[in-house]
Amino acid sequence: VPALGIAYFLTTFMFSSLSAHTIAFAGTFLDAGHALGANPMILTCLVAYFGALSGCMTNFSTGTVAMYFAPGYVSSSKWFRIGGQLAIFYLFIYFTVGLGWWSLLGWNSKT
Incomplete structure (x- = not known):
């Protein structure tokens, strides 16, 4: 599950639209x-959570983000640097605290 979740999360950078990424990759x-x-429970949650989090990763992922980027207050290099830092943080949280929490909820057994 971790490898699939990370791969799904990182493929966001290949798309200029979060909707297009979700349509192309979620089912796959x-x-x-x-x-x-x-x-299935953990993988579905990871795909959903990472799909939502991916909106802040690039300056072109969603229409809302593009409106924040367009005035030029933040350079694209800074946006990608902060996005990369957030990616590392989110991956760490979901695969440490998150998996532990989901285990407490009983999601670690195959359903």
């Missing part, structure tokens, strides 16, 4: 996870 990654025997 969920099918791949099913074929590999991944926990």
Whole structure:
């Protein structure tokens, strides 16, 4: 599950639209996870959470973000640097605290 979640998250940088990324990859990654025997609850949540978090990763991922970027208050290099730092932070939280919490909720068993 971690490798699929990270791959889904990082492929966001290949798309200029969060909607296009979700349409292109969500079903594919969920099918791949099913074929590999991944926990469906955890993988579905990771795809949903990372899909939402990916909106702040680049200066072109959503229409709202583009409106914040357009006035020029933040350079694209700074946006990508902060986006990369946030990516590392979110990945760390979801794969440490998140997996522990989901285990307490009973999501670690295959359903």
